[in-house]
Amino acid sequence: MPSTRRAAVLGSPIAHSLSPVLHRAAYAALGLDTWSYDRFEVDEAGLPGFVAGMDDSWAGLSLTMPLKRAIIPLLDEISDTAASVEAVNTVVLTEDGRRLGDNTDIPGLVAALRERGVEKVDSAAVLGAGATASSALAALARICAGPVTAYVRSEARADEMRGWGERLGVxxxxxxxxxxxxxxxxxxVIATTPAGTTDALAAEVPDAPGTLFDVLYHPWPTPLAAAWxxxxxxxxxxLDLLVHQAVLQVEQMTxxxxxxxxxxxxxGERALAAT
Incomplete structure (x- = not known):
């Protein structure tokens, strides 16, 4: 085993990623002085070459958009969790050189809710129908006993969400x-939409609402989160999601x-406050 160990987050764009801040904080707290964590601007075309160039000092990778699906053909095995949404955000390299893919967004979302006392709900709503929405559905499959209503902009998106529901048992x-x-x-309510999309809904929040999980972290709070x-x-x-999924990544990689x-x-809070 090499004396120094490497990990990194890959994606495009990547300059905004908080992953280095979170992982480096973990290494410091754990006394892992010979570990490093960096960020690399990598698109789908450059991903195979990057992976092929990794030596045995590499312990793992974090993947963000647009690489969560593109990485799958380059792996030796993926977990059932990752397969359920066809998305890998975590790669662990084993001592024998195998590349194992997982998705920590899903259990990270569940863990974040559990930390706030949300263990089970009878129903839920999802705002949006993109990649994050499918992960939200996979998380809800673990904690929601009843129906999930997805609010979408087109019938095509509605079909996609119903398809994910059938696949995930929701x-x-x-x-x-x-x-x-x-x-x-x-x-x-889990809001999975890009910045600004839910701003107009802030005025519609009723008194004494339930729990809102807004997956944005910058700028924060969003108008919807503030009104809620x-x-x-x-x-x-x-940030709750980012931290909890990063916790699982650190545990798997180290x-x-x-x-x-x-x-x-x-x-993570200090880094966001400084932006």
Whole structure:
């Protein structure tokens, strides 16, 4: 085993990624002085060459867009969790050179909710229908006992979400984006849309809403998250998801039993406050 160990996050664009901040904070707290974690701008065309050039000092990779699906053909094995959404965000390189893919976004989302006391819900709503929405559905498959309503902008997106529901064993119902304010009666709402998309909905938040998980983290809070909190609802943000999925990545890549969640979150909060 090499004396120095490497890990990194790959994607395009990548300059905004907080992953180096979180992983480096973990290494510092764990005393892993010979470990490094970097970021590399890599697109789909450059991914095979990057992976082929990795030597035995590499311990793992984090993948962000647009590489979560592109990495799959380059791996020796992927977990059932990753296969369920056809997306890998974590690669661990074993001592014998095998490349193992996993998805820590899904259990990370569940862990973040559990930390806030959300263990089970009878129903839920998802705003949006992109890649993050499929991970949200996979997480809801573990904690939601009843239907999930997805609010989408087109019938094509509605078909996609219903398809994911069938695949993941979730009772997915769909509704038009123009009716999105109806989502706020659900005990759990997961907003998976890009920045600005839900801003107009902030005025529609009712008094005493349930729990909102808005996957954005910058700028924070979003208008929707701020309105939700003002009206007495529980709010989780993208940093909660980012930290919890990174905790699982650190544990898989380093082999430690428990990554330092508090130190990682503190580093992430300080980094965001400085932007």
């Amino acid at each position: 009772d997915v119902r769909t509704a038009a984006w123009t009716d999105a304010k109806r989502a706020f009666s659900a005990p759990l 909190s003002e009206r007495g609802g529980a709010v989780l943000g993208g 082999g430690v039993d428990r990554a330092p969640l508090a130190a990682m979150r503190d580093a």
